[in-house]
Amino acid sequence: MAVTWLKKAAKTPASEEGAARAVVTEMLARIEAGGEQAVLDYAKRLDGWEGPVVVGPEEIARRAAEVDEGTRRDIDRAIANVRRFAEAQRESVREFSVELAPGLVAGQRLVPVNCVGAYVPAGRYAYIASAYMAIATAKAAGVPFVVAASAPYKGGPINAKQLYAMHRSGADMILTLGGVQAIAAMTFGLFTGRPADVIVGPGNKYVAEAKRMLFGRVGIDVLAGPTEICVIADATADPEIVAADLVGQAEHGAESPAWLVALDRGLAEHCVRRVPELIAALPPTAREAAAAAWRDYGEVVTCDTREEAAKVSDDYAAEHLEVLAADLDWWLQRLTNYGSLFLGEGSTVAYGDKAAGPNHILPTKGAARYSAGLSVHKFLKPLTWQKVTREANRALGPIVARISRHEGMEAHARTADLRLGKWFPGERFDTGVPVQS
Secondary structure (H helix, E strand, O other): OOEEEEEOOOOOOOOOHHHHHHHHHHHHHHHHHHHHHHHHHHHHHHHOOOOOOEEOHHHHHHHHOOOOHHHHHHHHHHHHHHHHHHHHHHHHOOOEEEEEEOOEEEEEEEEEOOEEEEEEOEOOOEOHHHHHHHHHHHHHOOOOEEEEEEOOOOOOOOOHHHHHHHHHHOOOEEEEOOHHHHHHHHHHOOOOOOOOOEEEOOOOHHHHHHHHHHEOOEEEOOOOOOOOEEEEEOOOOOHHHHHHHHHHHHOOOOOOOEEEEEOOHHHHHHHHHHHHHHHHOOOHHHHHHHHHHHHHHOEEEEEOOHHHHHHHHHHHOOOEEEEEOOOHHHHHHHOOOOOEEEEOOOOOHHHHHHOOOOOOOOOOOOHHHOOOOOOHHHHEEEEEEEEEOHHHHHHHHHHHHHHHHHHOOHHHHHHHHHHHHHHOOOOOOOOOOOOOO
C-alpha cells in the first residue's frame, strides 16, 4: 500500500493568513472608532464608490428591470430550490417538551435570531447564487430582519442580477459595501441601526479573517475563505470530467486549492497534463485565476486502496468533495470530513454552487473536521426551558442540595433548602453537610 504525490502544492490555504490578519486588524480598529465615515472612506479608497450605501426600493425596482426575463426566471427557480431545501431542514428539528420525572418538565423552543447580516461577494465575478444561499436560508429559518451587503461591481453599483437575487430572496435592507468594511458595518449596525446577531456569507481571505476576528461579538456561519475542491476518482471515472471539475473550482481565485485523490495512476497522470490545457483555453479572467490556483495550490495524489484515499480526503477536509468512483454507498458511509459531498458523475460542484438546493456556504481550511455548512440551524437558537411542580421539589431539591454542597457551593444548596422548608414544613430531608469554609 502506498500514497504518492504526483503534484505537491507550493502553498497551503493558511499561507496568506498573516498578511490578511494585519490588514484586517487595522481596518476593524479604524471602523469601530470612526463609524460610518470610516466605512465611507474605505469604500471610496478600495472600491471607488462614492454613491449612497443604502439601496432604496426605487433603485431596486429600477435595477431589477434591467435583468432580462429569462435570467429572472432562472434565479427564481434556483431560489425556490434553496428555499425548499432550507424549509425541509427547518422541519427536521422541532420544539418539544418531556416529563423527565413526575412534575419535572423540560423542553426546547426554536427561536430565530433577530438580525442577520448576509455578505454577497463580488469582484472578479458577480456571485448571484451567494445571495439566495444566505438570505433565503435565513428567511426560511424565520429571521425577521436580514441586511445584505455586496460590493460595487467593476466601478459601478451592485451588479443588477445580484441585486435582483438579494431582493427576491427576501433581504430587508441592502448595502452597497464590500470586503472588511461590509462585515464591520453589519456587525456594528452602521447605516442600519441594527447590529447583526449573525454574519454569514463567503468571501476572500480578508472577509474570512474579519469574520474570524469579530466572532464572539457576532455569530458567524463558518470560516469560509477561498473555495476548495477535492475529487476522489478511480479507474471507472472519466478523466476529462475529473480534470474539468478541478478547473471549475480553480477559476474562483488564485488561492483556491484543487486536489485530486486518484486510485488509478493513469487517470492521475492524464489530469496532471490536462488541467493546464483546460485552463489555457479559458477566457482571460478565469485563466489568470485558475492558472495561479493550480500552480500554487493544486495537488495530485495516488493511493493504492480506497481506505487510503478516504484517509487522505478526510485529512484535506475539503469544502467540496466529489466522488467519481465505484460503490458510492461505501464512500457515503466512510467519508467524514467535508463541507458538501457530490456523489457520482451526475453531481458536479457547480450544481451545488448555483441551484441544486443544499447550501454552498461551506467550511474551508480544514474546518470541515468540526463544522458543517450553512443551514437554517445557524439562525435558530434551541432555547431550553423547565418547569418544576411543588411535589417534584420533594425529590429534586435534596439531590441538588447534596451535589451543590459536594461542590462547595453553599448558596446554591440553600436555594433548594428554602423551597423544601417552605413547601414541606416539618419533613426531614437529607440535604448534605453544610459548607463551612
